[in-house]
Amino acid sequence: MDTRFRFNNGFHGERLMTDMLTGKVALVTGGAQGIGAAFGRALAQAGAAVVLADITDAGAVVEDITSAGGQAMSAVLDVGRPESIAAVTEQVADRFGGLDILVNNAGIASALTAKPFLEITEAEWDQVMRVNLRGVFCCMKAAVPLMRARGEGAIVNIASATALKGVPGYMHYIASKGGVIAMTRGAARELGPDRIRVNAIAPGLIMTENLRNHASYRGEALEAATAGRALRREAVPEDVVGTLLYLVSPQSAFVTGQTVIVDGGFVMN
Numbered sequence: 001m002d003t004r005f006r007f008n009n010g011f012h013g014e015r016l017m018t019d020m021l022t023g024k025v026a027l028v029t030g031g032a033q034g035i036g037a038a039f040g041r042a043l044a045q046a047g048a049a050v051v052l053a054d055i056t057d058a059g060a061v062v063e064d065i066t067s068a069g070g071q072a073m074s075a076v077l078d079v080g081r082p083e084s085i086a087a088v089t090e091q092v093a094d095r096f097g098g099l100d101i102l103v104n105n106a107g108i109a110s111a112l113t114a115k116p117f118l119e120i121t122e123a124e125w126d127q128v129m130r131v132n133l134r135g136v137f138c139c140m141k142a143a144v145p146l147m148r149a150r151g152e153g154a155i156v157n158i159a160s161a162t163a164l165k166g167v168p169g170y171m172h173y174i175a176s177k178g179g180v181i182a183m184t185r186g187a188a189r190e191l192g193p194d195r196i197r198v199n200a201i202a203p204g205l206i207m208t209e210n211l212r213n214h215a216s217y218r219g220e221a222l223e224a225a226t227a228g229r230a231l232r233r234e235a236v237p238e239d240v241v242g243t244l245l246y247l248v249s250p251q252s253a254f255v256t257g258q259t260v261i262v263d264g265g266f267v268m269n
């Protein structure tokens, strides 16, 4: 078990974490690596049965979870294709009998390179919107009937602090994440009567494996990102999991429509 996880997760002691989500079923999109994989491990550690759904194979994360005694399965999912989403929710219902938690984490992020918006093509714009924005909309549509059947649910959409900072070079990306925040608020109002809570997390720069291998996030660029933070250090995926666990747990039963910024105090609202 990664000791850094325990240190960063914001909860005091393993016992509180261990049973908090027992009996719950969680679907994490984009769960094969990066922040989504950390979410999957943390949800499983808190007792949930976890479905890691991704266009790439999430088998290694499933293996980690099951070999530690947790419950998990992987599913092939393209959030840009509604029929793929429907197939996955059906598999989840068949295997685990329902769905309580949806984490809309899949996104086109680390694959993007900064460029002036005048150089972003319409095809690039559409691709980012299709996955980052429409994908969240379609996954919520597919998950809500299962949550209604349970009588409650929790949805957490992964936005980005870039949408709040107006970061240059990523017009399509920041627009998609701004849309995720707006959609979170609308969905929270529509789904409140169903006892389905919808919140968002807006992480700052989180050093995943993909970003560590990305030339744009080394040296001065990385120093500039951390220099603006109240907490002047690099962030890792495990820095985000405490907020996720809070937002899907009964500890936040009266919290909905919110966007929690997890960026070491760069953006303050």
Ligand SMILES: NC(=O)c1ccc[n+]([C@@H]2O[C@H](COP(=O)([O-])OP(=O)(O)OC[C@H]3O[C@@H](n4cnc5c(N)ncnc54)[C@H](O)[C@@H]3O)[C@@H](O)[C@H]2O)c1
Pocket: 029, 030, 031, 032, 033, 034, 035, 036, 053, 054, 055, 056, 077, 078, 079, 080, 104, 105, 106, 107, 108, 109, 110, 111, 131, 158, 159, 160, 161, 202, 203, 204, 205, 206, 207, 208, 209, 210, 211
């Ligand atoms: N890492 C950061 O600094 C950071 C900061 C703010 C927000 N975010 C957001 O957090 C989320 C995870 O980011 P990450 O850095 O871990 O990314 P990552 O690139 O490491 O992982 C993203 C995962 O999403 C999957 N994916 C991509 N397109 C998909 C699709 N159409 N259907 C299903 N899965 C798909 C990828 O295969 C990958 O496993 C993203 O939504 C990203 O925008 C990341």
